[in-house]
Amino acid sequence: MGSSKEYIEKLRKSGLRPTKQRINICEALFDAEKTFHFTITDLVKIIETKANQKISLATVYNTIHAFQKKGYLKEIAINSSQAYFDTNTTDHHHFFDEKSKELIDLKDEDVHPIKIKKNIPGKKIKSVEVLVRLDSEN
Ligand SMILES: [Zn+2]
Known part of the structure; x- marks a missing residue:
């Protein structure tokens, strides 16, 4: 506050x-x-x-x-x-509910560490942020 x-x-x-x-x-x-x-x-x-x-x-x-x-x-x-937009400016993952159009945070403990196997010469990974789209079950 x-x-x-x-x-x-x-x-x-x-x-x-x-x-x-x-x-x-x-x-x-x-x-x-x-x-x-x-x-x-x-x-x-x-x-x-x-x-x-x-x-x-x-x-x-x-x-x-x-x-x-x-x-x-x-x-x-x-x-x-x-x-x-997000008031949490740190790198983090999200669920996106396509029906309600709502974003929900995924905490680190909700996700296994993501391993990227491909390298781009001369580049390093700055951040990995995943968007998981949700649909209703029925
Ligand atoms: Zn967020």
Whole structure:
């Protein structure tokens, strides 16, 4: 859980003016104690419900992209029409529920270490992140 002082600092470091709307965005993103996965559409809905007022989509976009650039958020690559973001910026794996469009973290203990047998000359592996797609059983 953060304070608005922390959020103002985060916004300034990301090159953004700390407006009330942007602080509302920070609260939606960083107040939750656990990892938060979201699309821009999800986030707009959450903020508008919480603050009971409309927020400009452009403000949400530029804040999220500035935070991503600064490393406060990361984008999770999913072959989807919408970009997914994560407040957990460490390397980790995910389930993606194709029905609910929800991302669920997979912890290290949920996965055996992944061994990559192929080498690319002159290159080293930076990270391995797996996306496991889920479908309903019936
Ligand atoms: Zn995650």
